[in-house]
Structures are given as structure tokens and as C-alpha cells.
Amino acid sequence: MTDSPPPLKPASPVRKTAARAAQAGVNVIWIVPIVALVVTLAIAWNSFRDRGSLIEVEFADATGITPGDTTLRFREITVGRVEGVKFTDDLSRVVVSIRVDTDVAQYIDEEASFWIVRPQVTAQGVTRLDTVLTGAFIEGYWDAQIVGDETRFVGLDRPPLIRSDQPGTWVTLSMDSADGLSEGAPVLFRGVEVGRVENIHLAPGDDHVLADAFVEAPHDARLTTASVFWDTSGFSLSLGAQGVSFNVNSLSSVLQGGVAFDTLVSGGNPVEPGHEYVVQPDESAARSILFASDDAERLRVGMLIDDSLQGLTRGSDVQFQGLRVGQVVDLAVTVEDDAQGTPVVRQLVTMAISPRRIGLPDDATAEDALTLLTEEVAAGLRARVASAGFLGTSLMVELVQIPGAEPALIDMETGPNPLIPSVEGDLDDFTASAQGLVERIGNLPIEEVLNAARDTLDSITALASAQDTRAIPGALRQAIEEGGSALADISGITGDLRAADTGQTFARMLDEASAAFNAVTEAATDVPEMVDQIDAAAAAVEEFAFAEISAQAEGILADLRSMLGSEDAEQLPRNLSNVLEAATGLLNDLRDGNAVGSLNSALESASTAADQIATSVQQLPQLIQRLQETATRADTLFASYGDRSAFNNELLGALRELRRATASIGSVARLIERNPRAFILGR
Amino acid sequence: MSVLDPDHAGPVPTAHRAGLIGCHSCGRVWPAEHQRCNRCGAHLKPPDRRGLQAVWAWWLAGLIAYIPANVFPMMRTQTFAGLAGNSEATIIGGVIELIHHGSYDIAIIVFVASIIVPVGKFIAIAWLATVAGRPATIEQAHMRLKVYEVVEFIGRWSMIDVFVVAILSALVQLGFVASIHPGPAAVSFAVSVAFTMLSAQSFDARLIWRGLPLRSKSD
Numbered sequence: 001m002t003d004s005p006p007p008l009k010p011a012s013p014v015r016k017t018a019a020r021a022a023q024a025g026v027n028v029i030w031i032v033p034i035v036a037l038v039v040t041l042a043i044a045w046n047s048f049r050d051r052g053s054l055i056e057v058e059f060a061d062a063t064g065i066t067p068g069d070t071t072l073r074f075r076e077i078t079v080g081r082v083e084g085v086k087f088t089d090d091l092s093r094v095v096v097s098i099r100v101d102t103d104v105a106q107y108i109d110e111e112a113s114f115w116i117v118r119p120q121v122t123a124q125g126v127t128r129l130d131t132v133l134t135g136a137f138i139e140g141y142w143d144a145q146i147v148g149d150e151t152r153f154v155g156l157d158r159p160p161l162i163r164s165d166q167p168g169t170w171v172t173l174s175m176d177s178a179d180g181l182s183e184g185a186p187v188l189f190r191g192v193e194v195g196r197v198e199n200i201h202l203a204p205g206d207d208h209v210l211a212d213a214f215v216e217a218p219h220d221a222r223l224t225t226a227s228v229f230w231d232t233s234g235f236s237l238s239l240g241a242q243g244v245s246f247n248v249n250s251l252s253s254v255l256q257g258g259v260a261f262d263t264l265v266s267g268g269n270p271v272e273p274g275h276e277y278v279v280q281p282d283e284s285a286a287r288s289i290l291f292a293s294d295d296a297e298r299l300r301v302g303m304l305i306d307d308s309l310q311g312l313t314r315g316s317d318v319q320f321q322g323l324r325v326g327q328v329v330d331l332a333v334t335v336e337d338d339a340q341g342t343p344v345v346r347q348l349v350t351m352a353i354s355p356r357r358i359g360l361p362d363d364a365t366a367e368d369a370l371t372l373l374t375e376e377v378a379a380g381l382r383a384r385v386a387s388a389g390f391l392g393t394s395l396m397v398e399l400v401q402i403p404g405a406e407p408a409l410i411d412m413e414t415g416p417n418p419l420i421p422s423v424e425g426d427l428d429d430f431t432a433s434a435q436g437l438v439e440r441i442g443n444l445p446i447e448e449v450l451n452a453a454r455d456t457l458d459s460i461t462a463l464a465s466a467q468d469t470r471a472i473p474g475a476l477r478q479a480i481e482e483g484g485s486a487l488a489d490i491s492g493i494t495g496d497l498r499a500a501d502t503g504q505t506f507a508r509m510l511d512e513a514s515a516a517f518n519a520v521t522e523a524a525t526d527v528p529e530m531v532d533q534i535d536a537a538a539a540a541v542e543e544f545a546f547a548e549i550s551a552q553a554e555g556i557l558a559d560l561r562s563m564l565g566s567e568d569a570e571q572l573p574r575n576l577s578n579v580l581e582a583a584t585g586l587l588n589d590l591r592d593g594n595a596v597g598s599l600n601s602a603l604e605s606a607s608t609a610a611d612q613i614a615t616s617v618q619q620l621p622q623l624i625q626r627l628q629e630t631a632t633r634a635d636t637l638f639a640s641y642g643d644r645s646a647f648n649n650e651l652l653g654a655l656r657e658l659r660r661a662t663a664s665i666g667s668v669a670r671l672i673e674r675n676p677r678a679f680i681l682g683r
Numbered sequence: 684m685s686v687l688d689p690d691h692a693g694p695v696p697t698a699h700r701a702g703l704i705g706c707h708s709c710g711r712v713w714p715a716e717h718q719r720c721n722r723c724g725a726h727l728k729p730p731d732r733r734g735l736q737a738v739w740a741w742w743l744a745g746l747i748a749y750i751p752a753n754v755f756p757m758m759r760t761q762t763f764a765g766l767a768g769n770s771e772a773t774i775i776g777g778v779i780e781l782i783h784h785g786s787y788d789i790a791i792i793v794f795v796a797s798i799i800v801p802v803g804k805f806i807a808i809a810w811l812a813t814v815a816g817r818p819a820t821i822e823q824a825h826m827r828l829k830v831y832e833v834v835e836f837i838g839r840w841s842m843i844d845v846f847v848v849a850i851l852s853a854l855v856q857l858g859f860v861a862s863i864h865p866g867p868a869a870v871s872f873a874v875s876v877a878f879t880m881l882s883a884q885s886f887d888a889r890l891i892w893r894g895l896p897l898r899s900k901s902d
Contacts, residue, residue, distance in 0.1 A: 033743035040747050
């Protein structure tokens with residue numbers, strides 16, 4: 001190891017070569033971090049550049065805005081993202097910072113508008129329901145023109161109804177009040193929606209309301225300076241010269257109002273944006289305002305009349321052959337001297353006549369119209385006052401051809417305007433006819449009719465409240481009750497009959513048989529007769545017309561009652577009883593006298609009597625069946641009277657009684673049928 | 684040779700001092716004049732501090748790449764096709780979010796794997812490259828060797844973040860419901876890790892022994 005220093009020596013050449021090698025390696029290896037640095041810097045620069053610029057938008061509140069999530073969209077494409085939300089210095093509003101993509105940031109200039117898109121429910125419908133899922137976003141709108149650089153904006157409180165780049169024309173509407181008109185109300189042209197009303201506000205320092213109306217592009221060409229706007233809000237009901245008119249527009253315009261416009265006359269100039277229109281209260285007002293608008297072109301003529309002018313107003317129509325050619329523009333009084341020199345007060349009516357309306361071309365002037373009128377007057381044209389409309393409370397001026405009129409000319413000298421010769425108006429006719437109408441109405445025997453009607457009603461009332469009428473239900477009820485008591489009697493009698501003691505000894509009976517059986521035979525002959533009568537009664541009941549219920553119900557009951565209370569019916573038990581009594585008497589007599597000798601004949605006659613009873617009794621079931629049928633029919637009939645009426649209840653009770661009585665009769669009959677002899681002989 | 688024996692106060696012999704040169708790839712020593720390893724054919728390179736330039740170069744490249752790895756988002760999570768929100772998370776942001784959710788363990792794992800380990804590696808390599816070849820005691824030399832070995836060992840585990848992102852983006856592609864996409868930071872992070880590994884590999888461990896004194900301290 002003593003040689004250790006020498007090996008150190010050759011280290012230096014090695015180091016040199018290593019240094020060279022390292023030198024060579026240096027150049028290569030240092031490229032790596034440089035490349036890494038360049039790449040990183042490039043990425044950093046790229047992302048910094050793509051970061052976009054920051055804009056700030058003020059909103060009243062930041063509902064639904066989440067920093068980092070909420071996007072800024074332009075035509076539904078995301079072009080930015082909200083980075084932060086903060087308050088303004090006075091805490092009254094919020095400022096939303098939005099990072100906008102670089103490529104669109106340059107277009108966001110001072111004309112850009114921003115609003116928050118949320119779900120909305122308006123009179124126009126429900127919109128933007130999708131934002132319920134995705135969350136609210138901020139929508140921006142700006143045009144392609146780069147005007148200036150602006151980074152601070154004030155957001156709109158709600159989405160604008162019309163985007164700023166939408167082609168069309170903005171005009172200003174002026175009205176007395178915005179009643180019924182709401183933001184977003186449609187602008188209609190012949191019923192077609194061509195725009196919207198926005199930004200309704202009070203005119204500064206004035207007492208009317210201004211609103212901006214937007215008319216969409218193809219339709220704004222229909223707007224001229226001669227157009228008129230009118231309010232179509234809600235519905236209108238008017239009673240005027242043309243009668244009653246009731247106008248309802250679309251439901252939408254009832255809800256949120258609306259304005260309509262029309263260009264009724266040609267000759268207007270294209271409108272400049274912001275042209276101010278006065279909104280008329282309704283269409284007829286708008287149409288009449290048209291005539292006042294082109295005053296310069298119109299011919300003003302006057303007429304002098306003596307008639308009353310009540311009903312003729314400024315704005316009344318001037319008609320020619322039923323067509324409206326102008327309107328009354330002034331009413332005045334003039335004093336003239338007539339031929340005798342006495343002053344005469346006459347009314348001067350000034351009219352404005354539109355040359356176009358009387359058939360002259362569009363560019364015709366007032367002179368042309370006057371020339372035409374002069375010719376027409378020479379041919380017999382006269383002016384007169386006529387009644388207008390349906391109730392005739394208003395008047396109009398009529399230009400009519402009066403055949404054979406006195407020749408007259410237009411008076412060019414007297415007044416400020418030419419005077420058209422006038423004739424007597426047909427006003428009086430109207431007044432007369434109106435008066436006649438009123439008189440006829442007045443002469444109508446209204447009072448008599450009313451009195452007669454009242455009398456009729458009184459009679460009906462009296463009839464209804466009469467004692468007799470009221471007594472009907474009572475009588476009915478009484479009848480039913482009587483029927484019930486009769487039935488009870490029958491029942492009692494039947495019971496008595498059954499309970500009657502008929503037990504006599506055969507020996508005694510044999511003794512008294514002969515006379516008794518004679519009496520029995522006598523009595524038994526009555527039974528078929530009685531049965532026949534009951535039969536007839538039942539048939540009569542059967543024959544009743546059931547349709548005439550109310551009328552015949554009482555009759556049925558009476559018949560039933562008479563049938564049940566008839567002598568024969570009552571006599572059946574009584575006869576039987578009498579028979580038994582007589583039999584008893586006879587038997588007593590027989591016992592006293594010599595009866596055995598006449599036993600054979602007595603038995604024979606007894607047999608005959610029993611046979612007769614049997615025959616008659618055989619008819620009893622039929623009778624009973626009939627009675628039952630009658631009762632059932634009456635039952636169903638009265639069931640239709642209703643379940644709960646007192647009448648019905650009574651009737652049902654009576655019928656139950658009747659049925660029970662019938663059953664009793666039936667049992668008696670069956671007893672007799674089973675053993676007539678025992679019945680008679682007491683066994 | 685009981686070189687590591689602290690009782691031996693003698694000078695530490697190294698191959699370089701013995702006029703030998705070790706092969707970097709197979710470890711065979713050759714006389715210093717040899718340019719090429721006769722056994723494996725590798726180029727023989729004597730230990731030289733100038734070789735540290737490569738370490739520094741890779742280190743710097745790794746450090747540069749590490750910056751975007753932390754600034755850019757690592758993952759983009761999209762739920763319900765963006766309706767329920769997109770979230771982009773950087774490494775630190777993800778750690779903070781995990782802490783907010785209360786997942787402290789995962790947060791610690793992510794933090795250690797993504798912040799502490801890479802940063803520690805940068806510091807360790809820089810320190811090694813600075814002190815390599817400088818005079819040192821044997822204990823210091825051993826310390827440096829241990830640090831170097833740790834850095835070498837950890838290097839292969841540094842890609843754990845990248846793996847997580849790669850696996851998540853492959854697995855969570857549920858279409859409309861949720862999807863995860865790797866962010867630009869994932870690439871940067873991978874590049875950064877690769878550069879630091881190259882940097883650690885370029886470090887010539889023989890330089891640790893190069894600066895040893897010929898005699899021990901007690902001498």
C-alpha cells in the first residue's frame with residue numbers, strides 16, 4: 001500500500017477525459033430541463049391566455065348562482081363561468097364576477113346585456129323549465145360590433161322580451177293611462193301578433209304614460225306616420241250611434257292587454273325609430289282620428305240650417321250616399337239679415353270633407369273637391385241634418401240628391417268657407433217616429449195586463465185556499481177512517497160469530513129442525529144474492545180506471561165502504577145469527593110439540609138447506625179472491641202515492657184491515673165449507 | 684477488509700484510490716485505464732462530480748414538471764352529464780376536500796404519496812448532489828448512502844397517484860351517471876416522477892466515497 005500515491009497520478013488524464021465526456025454530456029442533458037421548462041411555460045401561457053377576461057355584472061340578487069358552477073351563455077352556448085359573488089359597497093346589490101372565454105370577450109361591450117335565466121310562469125306561458133334541473137344560468141346578449149371595452153355591467157331584472165339585434169322597429173306609444181296594459185302585451189296588426197309592448201313608464205313631468213313597442217321586421221313596413229294605434233285591452237261594450245257593440249279580443253289581450261295598429265290611409269312616411277304614436281282608447285276613436293289628421297288636404301265647407309242641432313256634435317259623420325266622407329269640425333251660430341232686413345239666427349255647421357273619400361284620386365286637393373261639389377250642387381246635391389243610428393239620439397249631416405230641388409249654387413262669399421245649400425232635415429220625421437214609438441209604448445195596456453194577471457193569481461190563490469179545497473184531503477181521510485171502522489165492525493162481528501155458542505143437543509135440534517130448516521132455507525137463499533152483489537161491487541171496483549187515481553180514489557174507497565157496509569154484507573152474519581136464533585126457537589117449539597113425526601121431512605129439508613149453503617159457500621172463495629185482488633190492486637195503486645204521506649199510511653192501514661177482514665170471512669167460509677152441517681147444527 | 688469497523692482508524696481504501704474503476708452495470712473492477720468493461724461491454728466511467736450535471740438537469744426538469752402537477756386539476760369528475768356538477772380537484776384541493784369529508788386516513792395517504800414523498804425526494808437528491816464528493820466522515824458517508832438507497836427504493840412507488848387516476852378513469856365510466864377523466868396534472872405528475880427517478884439514477888453513488896478523508900477523524 002505504499003504505492004498508493006502513484007495510482008493517484010494517472011487520475012488526472014482520466015479526469016480530463018471524463019471532463020470532456022461530461023462536457024459532451026452537459027450539452028445533451030441540459031436540453032431536458034430546458035424542454036421541460038419551455039413546455040411548462042407554454043402550457044402555463046396557454047392556460048393563462050385561455051383564462052379569458054373577467055367581467056362584473058350587477059344584479060339585484062344572486063338567486064341560483066353558484067360560483068364555479070353557474071355558466072354564462074350566449075345563444076345557449078357556454079362562454080363563461082361565474083368565479084365569485086360579492087356585494088356592492090352599499091350592500092344593495094350583488095356583483096357577479098364572470099370569467100369569459102377569450103374569443104367572445106372582445107364582443108362584450110357597453111351594449112351587452114345580462115340577465116339570469118330561471119323558470120318563469122307568465123301570461124305567455126311557462127318558460128325555461130329546463131333550468132329547474134340544470135340550475136339557473138346567466139344569459140348574455142351582445143352584438144358582433146366591437147364598440148368599446150367595458151368590464152362592469154348592470155344586469156337586467158328579467159329577460160328582455162326582444163333581443164337587441166332582432167330586426168324591427170321600436171316606436172313610442174303615448175297614452176293617458178296604462179290600464180289593462182302590461183309588460184309584454186302583444187302589438188296586433190289585424191289580429192296578428194307582430195310585436196310586443198315593453199317598458200311602460202310614466203312620462204317625466206307629464207301626466208301620461210309612455211311605452212315602447214317593438215314591431216317585428218317584415219311587419220314594421222306597415223307602420224307609417226299615418227298609422228294609428230288603439231288599445232285592445234280587455235273587452236269593450238259601447239252603446240253608440242251604430243247600436244250596441246261588444247268586442248272581445250284574444251284571451252291573451254284580455255289578460256295582459258294589448259295594442260293594435262292599422263294604417264287606414266296611405267300617404268304616410270316610413271317611421272323613424274322612436275316615433276311617438278298616441279294610443280286611442282278604441283278602434284272607432286282611432287278611425288275617426290284619422291280624419292282629423294290630414295286636415296290640410298280636406299275641403300272645409302259650411303251649411304246653414306234652422307233645425308235644432310241637439311245631437312249633432314263635433315266629430316259627427318258627414319255622409320254621402322251612406323258613405324262617410326268627412327266629419328263635422330265646428331258648430332257655430334250666425335246672425336243674418338233676411339230679405340226683410342230682420343236678423344235671423346241660424347246655425348252654421350262646418351264640415352271637413354276628404355277629397356279621397358268622394359272618389360277623387362289620392363293627390364286631389366281641396367280645390368278639386370270643391371269643383372266636384374259645385375257640379376254636384378248644380379245637379380241637385382243638398383246638405384241636410386239627419387238622424388243617425390239606432391236610437392237616433394245622435395245626428396249627422398247628409399249630402400243627398402234632392403230631385404227637383406230649387407236651383408242653388410255654392411255660396412262662396414258669405415262665410416270663411418263655401419256654403420253648401422241646405423234643405424230641411426228629416427229630423428222631424430225621426431222625432432215624430434220616436435215620439436210615436438214612445439207613445440205606442442206608453443199606450444200599451446200594461447196596467448190592465450198586470451191587473452188581469454194579478455186577478456188571475458188572486459183567483460188561483462182563493463181557489464187553493466178555499467175551505468172546500470182544503471176539506472178534500474180531510475174528507476178523503478175521513479172516508480178511509482170510516483172504511484177502517486167498518487172493517488173493524490166486520491171483524492168484530494166475525495169474531496162474535498165464531499164465539500157464538502151454537503152447541504145444542506141433537507135431540508133438541510131434531511125436535512125443532514123442521515121449522516128451523518125452513519128458516520135456514522129462507523136465509524140461505526139470500527146468500528147467493530149477497531154474493532152476487534159483492535161480486536158486482538168487486539167488478540165495479542175492478543172496472544175503475546186506475547189512471548184517474550186522484551179523482552177516483554175516493555170513489556173506490558166509497559165503493560169499498562158501501563160494499564162492506566151494505567145491508568147484505570152486514571146481514572150475512574146477522575142472518576146466520578137470526579137463523580140460529582130461529583133454529584133455537586124452533587127446536588124449543590119442536591121439543592114442546594110432536595117433532596119426531598116430522599123428522600124425516602125435516603132432515604130432508606135440512607139436507608136441501610145444507611146443500612144450498614154449500615153451493616153458496618162455494619162461491620165465497622171466489623168472492624174472497626176478488627176482494628183480495630181488489631185490495632192488492634188498490635194497494636199497489638196507493639203505493640205509488642208515496643211511502644210517507646199520511647194519506648198513504650191511512651190507506652195502507654185500511655187495506656190491512658180490509659185484508660184481515662177478508663181473511664176472517666175466508667176462515668168463516670172455509671169453516672162452513674168444511675162442515676156446513678156442523679156449522680148449522682152446532683158441531 | 685474491515686473498513687466499516689470504527690476501531691480501524693486507518694484510511695478508507697476505495698477503488699478509485701486503488702487505481703481501479705468499477706463497472707456501473709455489472710460491478711466488475713478494472714484497472715483505471717480500461718475504457719470498456721470486458722465482461723459486460725458497458726462503458727467504464729470514472730466517478731466525477733461533473734457527472735452530477737445530469738442529476739441536476741433531470742432534477743430541475745422534474746421540479747419544473749412538478750409545478751403544473753400541483754396547479755392543474757388531477758381528476759375531472761362529471762356526475763349526471765354535468766347536471767349535478769363537474770368537479771375538478773388539484774392534489775392539495777383533493778386533500779383538503781378529503782379532510783372536510785372526515786377521511787383523514789386517505790387524506791394522509793394522498794398527502795404523503797403526492798406531496799411529502801416527491802418533495803422529500805427533491806430535497807434528498809439535491810442534498811446528495813450537493814454534498815457528493817465533498818469531504819466527509821465515514822458516518823456521514825454511510826448516512827448519504829442510506830439516503831440514496833431510500834430515494835432509489837421510493838422512486839418506483841412514487842407513481843401511486845398516477846395509478847389511482849388511471850384506474851379510476853378506466854373504471855368510473857358510467858356514462859350519464861358519472862365519469863372521471865384524468866386532468867393535465869396527472870401527466871405532469873407522471874413526467875415529474877419519471878424525471879426524478881432518472882435524476883436519482885444518474886447519481887453516481889461512488890461519489891459518496893470519493894470525498895472520504897484518507898484517515899479517520901481520530902487521525
